Amino acid sequence: MGEILARYAISKLKGYSFKELTFTTNYYGKPFLESYENDCYFNISHSGEWVVCAIDKGHIGINIERIAPIKLDIAKRFFTDEEYQDLKKKTARCNYSISMIYGH
Template identity: 60%
Template sequence: MRIIKKKIDYNLSREDFLKLLANLNDNDKEKILRYKKYEDSLRSLYGKLLLKDALNIVELNLSYNEYGKPYLQSPYDDIHFNISHSGEWVVVAIDTVPIGIDIQEITNTDIKIAKRFFSKEESEYIFSLSEDNQIEAFFKLWSLKEAYVKAKGKGLSIPLNSFTIDISRDTPILGQGSDSKICEFYSDKVGENYFMSVCRMI
């Protein structure tokens, strides 16, 4: 498993942006330019360039499954990857097995939404913690769950409350009966205000 992290330069000039964009194929250029916000275009550009540079390939030709997850065609079809971005960070995970990565900025959020989006066991665990620890547990769990559905390749077509991840231990684990496949989780803070999580399907 390889993880690459990079901060986004939101002060990048339009001229430099277009120079970087020239490193991608027409299809990816079109996707990036379609974003209404310049910040979203930058995040997408950074993610694709990080992947391209990490794989050391001349041209990045991405295909997408029916759920929108990107993948590489031959001769790179044995390489699995995933990209995520939040706030000022873009992260990329590369592996030989299906993988998902997610990064979440820790913000002032009403964590009562955990009762709607998380499983009963997960919500009960979060609200059993002290107030100071609830917000971090919420974002850690959110990033883990996003990483899991991305590793599965189906994104949010899998409801986040349809499976449970136990974060009460040192290493997060998938709750019993959640999946027939075994997966490994990794989660850590990036700086002071972000949680990054990875899920590997093994």
């Protein structure tokens, strides 16, 4: 679905034919336009039922994440003790806090 969204948006914004756009991936798996590599940059992100695409003249990245209940046992494995203790103290704001830590 992400490639279709990118193909549609790029063809509308840049005036390229929908069918002439050829996608490939770099060494890290990030997709790029094979025939217009230095002309149009984009990035795609998926989460649950959502997909988002960002397009720019230069390198760009985008990410979306579905907010889900936090599993504190997982947080304990990957966060510092201070971060973990802070998350344990929070209740209603807990999901937002972990999203902000992850996003920055």
